[in-house]
Amino acid sequence: MTPARTLVAGVDTSTQACKVVVRDAETGAPVRSGRAPHPAGTEVDPRAWEAAFTAAADAAGGLADVAALSIGGQQHGMVCLDDDGTVVRDALLWNDVRSAGAASDLIAELGDGDEATGRQAWADAVGLVPVASFTAAKLRWLADAEPGNADRTAAVCLPHDWLTWRLSAERGPGTLVTDRGDASGTAYWSARSGEYRLDLLELAMRGRRPAVPRVAGPAEQVGVLAGTSAVLGPGTGDNAAAALALAARPGDVIVSIGTSGVVSAVSTTAVADVTGTVAGFADATGNHLPLVATLNAARVLDAAATMLGVDHARLSDLALSAPPGAEGLVLVPYLEGERTPNLPRATGAVHGLTLRTATPAHLARAAVEGLLCGLADGIEAVVAQGVAVDRVLLIGGAAGSPAVQQLAPGIFGRPVLVPSPGEYVADGAARQAAWVLSGAAAPPEWALPGLQRFESAPTPGVRERYAQVRGRTDGQ
Numbered sequence: 001m002t003p004a005r006t007l008v009a010g011v012d013t014s015t016q017a018c019k020v021v022v023r024d025a026e027t028g029a030p031v032r033s034g035r036a037p038h039p040a041g042t043e044v045d046p047r048a049w050e051a052a053f054t055a056a057a058d059a060a061g062g063l064a065d066v067a068a069l070s071i072g073g074q075q076h077g078m079v080c081l082d083d084d085g086t087v088v089r090d091a092l093l094w095n096d097v098r099s100a101g102a103a104s105d106l107i108a109e110l111g112d113g114d115e116a117t118g119r120q121a122w123a124d125a126v127g128l129v130p131v132a133s134f135t136a137a138k139l140r141w142l143a144d145a146e147p148g149n150a151d152r153t154a155a156v157c158l159p160h161d162w163l164t165w166r167l168s169a170e171r172g173p174g175t176l177v178t179d180r181g182d183a184s185g186t187a188y189w190s191a192r193s194g195e196y197r198l199d200l201l202e203l204a205m206r207g208r209r210p211a212v213p214r215v216a217g218p219a220e221q222v223g224v225l226a227g228t229s230a231v232l233g234p235g236t237g238d239n240a241a242a243a244l245a246l247a248a249r250p251g252d253v254i255v256s257i258g259t260s261g262v263v264s265a266v267s268t269t270a271v272a273d274v275t276g277t278v279a280g281f282a283d284a285t286g287n288h289l290p291l292v293a294t295l296n297a298a299r300v301l302d303a304a305a306t307m308l309g310v311d312h313a314r315l316s317d318l319a320l321s322a323p324p325g326a327e328g329l330v331l332v333p334y335l336e337g338e339r340t341p342n343l344p345r346a347t348g349a350v351h352g353l354t355l356r357t358a359t360p361a362h363l364a365r366a367a368v369e370g371l372l373c374g375l376a377d378g379i380e381a382v383v384a385q386g387v388a389v390d391r392v393l394l395i396g397g398a399a400g401s402p403a404v405q406q407l408a409p410g411i412f413g414r415p416v417l418v419p420s421p422g423e424y425v426a427d428g429a430a431r432q433a434a435w436v437l438s439g440a441a442a443p444p445e446w447a448l449p450g451l452q453r454f455e456s457a458p459t460p461g462v463r464e465r466y467a468q469v470r471g472r473t474d475g476q
């Protein structure tokens, strides 16, 4: 009789869905998986994430036989809890831009009214400059727009912290836990010092100081899955989890095209970009994860497909059938406002329409190129922080698009490696769970996914034309 293998589970509680994977703890071999959708919108009742988790776990055949579980999740979302641990209001997600004015106020206040001084002060304090996405800006919005809810907020945490806490057998006061990766996206925890800046939390909350989760070590057991003996890992932010799944090392740049567009890189040193383009986040192993995020990514292609009345496969074929640069047709993809560049009130635009370019193929091409040009700007910004780029890996839902795969190398000016299709955030969480279970100093050596290499001649003209048009789109 073969001995029973030990199983671990990883969860991605992402913007659009909850995904659960079950893997062999020793080898990382996939065993089973499930998913369930999240509600649409940028303001969500966290209980919907718990319901989706339950449905996704059921779809994955249940978790009764797993020995450990960790949760990766969408970053930055503001989850406010009252004295009883009840959710105070719906969570504001990372892509909710109502906090844009609050972010500007926080910059000005830390600079005593001077924006440049404020930017420098935030970069020095926490390695990033506030934008609408970060939790601190959302808390300032809450303090100003809903002071009653701010008063009731006894503790504040992030989506993955909240779900870990809900699944834990122990939910008493002081049991909320997070990790370095997700804490670094709050704007009141410093990846450089490894400490909370509770003065900045207090500034955001206009003098209130709610409790915050304890920041656990990368492989620390933080509890037990309720109703089982499975151990819980600390979990992490989605981008840190994906880096863990890919065993990313310095020199690797991961470009994720999910709901968000993300360029991130593992680095042994902290960054502090005073322009605010690159955020100085932490990874899930003790390193750093400088990161650029856009609000508009896979859903740009969803929108283009809807406009053209086609599915993703047809959109890709259309894009590949048009010439590079779509003969001057440019789509600026700021469909939800934008975070990078910081234009929260911007809208999308199409420039260069002529009788010749007014075709489905040109529009499809312009959508893919517009999306990729924004990410190419992100790669450039990360490089400007002194981060080495030896390999570019492309993941996320839209990385499955042949047009994205084939056009990215030309626009990025570098070859692109596409791992075999997978749920890399959930996989990274599963690898963390296996690490926690092992008690070892380093994560287990799991087989890495196969990589498909895409290469093509650089098309710098496409980025130049995009940059000209982007400059005219300020969204005011």
Ligand SMILES: Nc1ncnc2c1ncn2[C@@H]1O[C@H](COP(=O)(O)OP(=O)(O)O)[C@@H](O)[C@H]1O
Residues within 6 Å of the ligand: 014, 015, 016, 017, 257, 258, 259, 260, 298, 299, 301, 302, 312, 313, 396, 397, 398, 399, 400, 401
């Ligand atoms: N082949 C494809 N081409 C383009 N977009 C795709 C494709 N497959 C999935 N997507 C899009 O990818 C997105 C989901 O990606 P995912 O990385 O799971 O997002 P998230 O983690 O933010 O929920 C959806 O918007 C979906 O429509």
Ligand SMILES: O=C(CO)[C@@H](O)[C@H](O)COP(=O)(O)O
Residues within 6 Å of the ligand: 014, 015, 016, 073, 074, 075, 076, 094, 133, 185, 237, 238, 239, 258, 259, 260, 261, 262, 291, 293
């Ligand atoms: O805001 C960020 C990173 O700073 C996003 O990456 C969110 O973490 C959401 O990710 P997805 O839902 O696109 O995976």
